[in-house]
Amino acid sequence: GQSLEQPSEVTAVEGAIVQINCTYQTSGFYGLSWYQQHDGGAPTFLSYNALDGLEETGRFSSFLSRSDSYGYLLLQELQMKDSASYFCAVNQAGTALIFGKGTTLSVSS
Amino acid sequence: GAGVSQSPRYKVTKRGQDVALRCDPISGHVSLYWYRQALGQGPEFLTYFNYEAQQDKSGLPNDRFSAERPEGSISTLTIQRTEQRDSAMYRCASSTDRSLSGANVLTFGAGSRLTVL
Numbered sequence: 001g002q003s004l005e006q007p008s009e010v011t012a013v014e015g016a017i018v019q020i021n022c023t024y025q026t027s028g029f030y031g032l033s034w035y036q037q038h039d040g041g042a043p044t045f046l047s048y049n050a051l052d053g054l055e056e057t058g059r060f061s062s063f064l065s066r067s068d069s070y071g072y073l074l075l076q077e078l079q080m081k082d083s084a085s086y087f088c089a090v091n092q093a094g095t096a097l098i099f100g101k102g103t104t105l106s107v108s109s
Numbered sequence: 110g111a112g113v114s115q116s117p118r119y120k121v122t123k124r125g126q127d128v129a130l131r132c133d134p135i136s137g138h139v140s141l142y143w144y145r146q147a148l149g150q151g152p153e154f155l156t157y158f159n160y161e162a163q164q165d166k167s168g169l170p171n172d173r174f175s176a177e178r179p180e181g182s183i184s185t186l187t188i189q190r191t192e193q194r195d196s197a198m199y200r201c202a203s204s205t206d207r208s209l210s211g212a213n214v215l216t217f218g219a220g221s222r223l224t225v226l
Contacts, residue, residue, distance in 0.1 A: 050212075
């Protein structure tokens, strides 16, 4: 089987930096994806890491350590519009993306 | 189409009725996925197709649930003899990636919210 663990809630203020961690247990691991979902909306793709290290896309970065079965999403210069749920998801052999339960990020002014 | 289209957006039905949820993926996307999402939870995998072939249906909760994609484009998820516990948002997603080994970026539809009374 597979499992993913991520914090259920994170709060931060505008302009701050926040890190959302994700640990996973799975077999046939290919990579770790991150999706964002605003209230009432559909999940949208943010990033994918197949190799160890940091991938940067604008204000958002994602990190993977395959040996530690661990990754994180780093959001910098937080804006109110970043308030959303963030899901890590494992890409693995033989099946579709498996999502974590999500982390609700609340950004206040 | 420009995005993944799902219908109906909202469906209210009585326990015991059958429902059919439709998904029209992005044109040219060969892979199509069905997920179920409860409030405050992540998407839960149900089944997926490459073209018209159902590749994995291990996530379907029981034999009341079935899905098809007969011509490799539009897909229908059917729930027979609905129960209250089936109430959820049902999301369809499509992808250009046939292989699961890459990023396999999923584009999700707006979902069909099913309420079983």
